[in-house]
Amino acid sequence: MTLSILLVVSAALFCIGLLAALSRRHAIFILIGIEMMLAAANINFIAFWRFAPQPAQPTGVMVAIFAIAIAAAEAAVGLAMVIAVYRHFRSTNVDQLDRLKG
Amino acid sequence: MSTVAFAAIAILTLAAALAAATLQKLMHAALSFAVMFVGISAFFFLLGAEFVGLVQIFVYIGAVAVLIVFTILLTRDDVGKVRSFNWGGVIVAIAVFAGLVWAIAKTKSLPPALPQIEPVTVQRIGELLMTNYVWPLQCVGVLLTAALIGALILVMEEKT
Numbered sequence: 001m002t003l004s005i006l007l008v009v010s011a012a013l014f015c016i017g018l019l020a021a022l023s024r025r026h027a028i029f030i031l032i033g034i035e036m037m038l039a040a041a042n043i044n045f046i047a048f049w050r051f052a053p054q055p056a057q058p059t060g061v062m063v064a065i066f067a068i069a070i071a072a073a074e075a076a077v078g079l080a081m082v083i084a085v086y087r088h089f090r091s092t093n094v095d096q097l098d099r100l101k102g
Numbered sequence: 103m104s105t106v107a108f109a110a111i112a113i114l115t116l117a118a119a120l121a122a123a124t125l126q127k128l129m130h131a132a133l134s135f136a137v138m139f140v141g142i143s144a145f146f147f148l149l150g151a152e153f154v155g156l157v158q159i160f161v162y163i164g165a166v167a168v169l170i171v172f173t174i175l176l177t178r179d180d181v182g183k184v185r186s187f188n189w190g191g192v193i194v195a196i197a198v199f200a201g202l203v204w205a206i207a208k209t210k211s212l213p214p215a216l217p218q219i220e221p222v223t224v225q226r227i228g229e230l231l232m233t234n235y236v237w238p239l240q241c242v243g244v245l246l247t248a249a250l251i252g253a254l255i256l257v258m259e260e261k262t
Binding site: 002004005006007008009011012013015016018019021022024025026032033035039042046047049050051052053058060061062065066069070071072076080081082083084086092 | 128135142149154157162173177191192194196202209226230231238246
């Protein structure tokens with residue numbers, strides 16, 4: 001296990017998240033994709049912290065903990081928005097949410 | 103650090119992620135999403151960040167995955183009928199992946215071997231959170247409260 005292999009795995013995870021966020025039409029899939037991308041970023045934080053020469057503080061670990069907390073807040077608000085949109089439009093297909101289209 | 107364990111975890115994580123991104127049934131995708139987070143937590147355990155792995159399991163599998171399942175059940179509609187799939191996204195994702203792999207392969211200064219580190223204990227993390235990281239901790243607390251209130255207001259029934 002080297003750092004480059006770990007970075008390639010996390011890049012693959014990021015791109016699968018990007019694929020889910022860009023190509024699916026369901027709002028919940030888009031949220032799942034965004035969560036995947038955030039998790040890939042967390043893997044990078046931990047990997048760089050683990051392979052770097054030891055700093056005085058475990059900064060990578062702390063950043064990962066804060067990133068997880070912020071991702072949880074983002075998921076809660078995003079899913080609440082999905083429910084609110086479903087109440088208005090009776091659909092969660094993002095292609096149908098085009099009321100602002102000129 | 104066994105290579106076999108790393109390969110197994112990587113294959114499990116990537117397969118679950120691919121399933122979560124491409125499965126047609128939304129519920130199956132949500133469950134593969136939970137499996138993917140088990141794999142990511144295993145990465146954290148393998149890298150010596152046990153606390154982050156545990157937090158990941160608690161927060162993502164315990165809370166976010168359950169929240170997603172609840173949302174799927176609350177917004178159940180014509181999911182099966184919508185079959186449109188945007189192939190442009192596949193091309194963009196492959197292009198981004200190729201670019202990232204190219205950048206990683208070109209970087210020469212990546213350290214090849216694992217250095218010896220002292221394990222990060224929960225006590226050390228707690229001390230740091232209460233001393234050096236106390237302001238970020240308070241900000242995250244305010245953010246979580248605001249997100250909770252905002253989510254409640256978003257889903258409250260509108261009185262007309």
